[in-house]
Amino acid sequence: MDKILISGNWACGEAAIRAGCRFYAGYPITPQNELTEYMAEHMRQAEGGTFIQAESEIAAVNMVLGASAAGARAMTSSSSPGISLKQEGISALAADELPAVIVNMMRGGPGLGNILPSQGDYFQATRGGGHGDYRTIVLAPSSVQELADLTMDAFDLSDAYRNPVLILGDGMTGQMMEPVVFGKPRPRRYSEKYVLKGAGEGRSRFVRALILDALRMEEHNWKLVRKYNVILQKEVRFETFRTGNAKLVIIAYGIAARIAKGAINRLRDSGYRVGLIRPITLWPFPAQIIRDTAERIGSFLVFEMSTGQMLEDVKLALEGRARVGFYGRPGGIVPTPAELAKAIVQEYQR
């Protein structure tokens, strides 16, 4: 298939449509507007496709809820402030066990913050984000190609587990263009029995999140946990980079991981033994590989474009088995590989 030069926002939209997404609702916010605009143009051309510019992010995610229950592969996207508004709907999707894909091209925060690339929404994404005991699968692409691939995977994962899946990109992943080869669409595997389409001649069904009886509510919570445990076992994804013989391992995801690779390549050239673990799923978090690595390596450096959020997951994974340093630049700063290399050297020489 042809390689094309395409921006992350467009690639995400295109991959979604190729994956069979036929319902998109969104609300404008920088830096993901191009995704909404792409859907406005292309979803209408896709057979049976629906595009709605919603009146708010809240409306958009609730439209997705309706469309998903009615059997459509459905998606919404936004950037940080809008994702906060979507939490009500994401919580409802998780409670109802409905599939949906939600894209967050993160920007600087808190509050309106700015429109520059940032990684400040890690906690929100990996802890469910809304109210209640639930989790969402969180995929963190670090290139436009990976964004396209993960978007297609996201639909399959959300169907397989009937759970919302978040794609956690950032302003940079959305805005930059890179060559992309789109994967082949796979047939959808989602049982019709979960689709609400009118009772026909049969029994009526309902989908709801309200469970007033405490014991039944508890059972629903444990049922979700059992599902999450399967996800924890089966869906962890990560990449390791030059960790062989390393003395210090960097842990970074998304765009930050790319920068880390650049820094590591420089440092390896000057004889520093450094490598990278890049979580691709932020939830489920690749804790095991980090623990395993700690058998050989005594020291880690977490690098994030935030004040330190994934840092907590790394510490939880290590349970004190190794030293964990941190280097972070929040607020829309994208550090250079050279800047990060300096921070790594400091940690290395400790």
Added chain:
Amino acid sequence: MKKVFSRPRSLKNTPFHYCAGCGHSITHRLICDAVDQLGIRGITIGVPPAGCAVLAYNYFDVDMLEAPHGRGCAVATGIKRTLPDRVVFSYQGDGDLAAIGTAETFHAANRGENITVIFINNAVYGMTGGQMAPTTLLGMMSTTSPPGRSATLDGHPIRMSEVLARLEGTAYIERCAVNSPQNILRAGRAIRKAFRYQMDGAGFTMIEVLSQCPTNWKMTAAESCKWVDEVMAQAFPIGVIKDIRKGEKHAD
């Protein structure tokens, strides 16, 4: 003997949990009657709200998808756009529709979403215990307007039907009541008509129902029926508010 009254087929055989004299139960029944009469049970999908009617799926024998508080019209939009040949209705209280869900309602109406909204106006937040609603009448006491609703502090009661009627996307809006046999019959006809409009693709339809809440109004069932006529209907006049097909001949 001729059977003149029975439980509609699309109403489950489950006792209502609503308070005695509550307008919700009557309205549920009217919706089910309409569904039966139009023969659409198998293609109808309902959207219950957060509110006293949150358990509506225990009563309606049609497919249902619960909406978060206020989002009924957005959820119904998602369903209807995905399955355009189904009959989709959202069932919402006044807090749900005219406070937290105003934006979703207004914009679904403005887009002319081909859905039907059953809007239960009982002038209070029933489920949460009788707080002031956007429809609470001036001077009316509630747990959050203890001295009575004040125009200066709390604003005026919102007449949503009149507001939405101004939008191009709305096809048919009628305000009904369920406090007397005549009004109940009329409300039933209105609901049926709204579904029929939807089936013809006419656009957004809404039936507002002035609905007794004896519990929070602190009245007996009989008093509350009287109060609808004497007080509530003065602020919320009953009748057709908009009908784009006015003048056309209908079956009923």
Added chain:
Amino acid sequence: MQIKTVFAGFGGQGVLMMGYSIAHAAMNEGLHVTYLPSYGAEVRGGTANCTVAVSDEEIASPVASQPDFIVAMNGPSLMAFQTRITPGGTFFLNSSIVEGRPNRADVTLFEIPAAGIASELGSPRVQNVVMMGAYVKATRLVSADTYLRSLESILGARKKAAMEVNRKAFSAGYDYID
């Protein structure tokens, strides 16, 4: 090899197109490439810029804190970027418009009267492609042939006639450098 270029100018000068076309050509030569437009508040006030990174290995950051090449299509772009260029870097100036010259002694300077050449060709709008002719020749990032093929596929369905004048513009810029 990893080269980062910033293309900057007024909104209407086709600056994003310059970056996009060279990124496209680099992709077609099998190189790694990233293209990053400035967005949001940065594009207010009618200026635009984009950054293109070209490399024979994976590109770490699409941002250029110290660009190797800067293509300045107007005066403000020169002012904005002259402090950021890497020591030993190269400036391409649209010398028919830009009056100032870099205040840095450690850079190579190409002065291309791109706007003037384009006017002579009867099509002021192709000043960006004139500049690209000079840029491709001087940097050798991609071959002229690949670049023109990319340009053609980008203009593609839009206009065959447009390609004619663009080809001329490219050659004029290309030949301006010896």
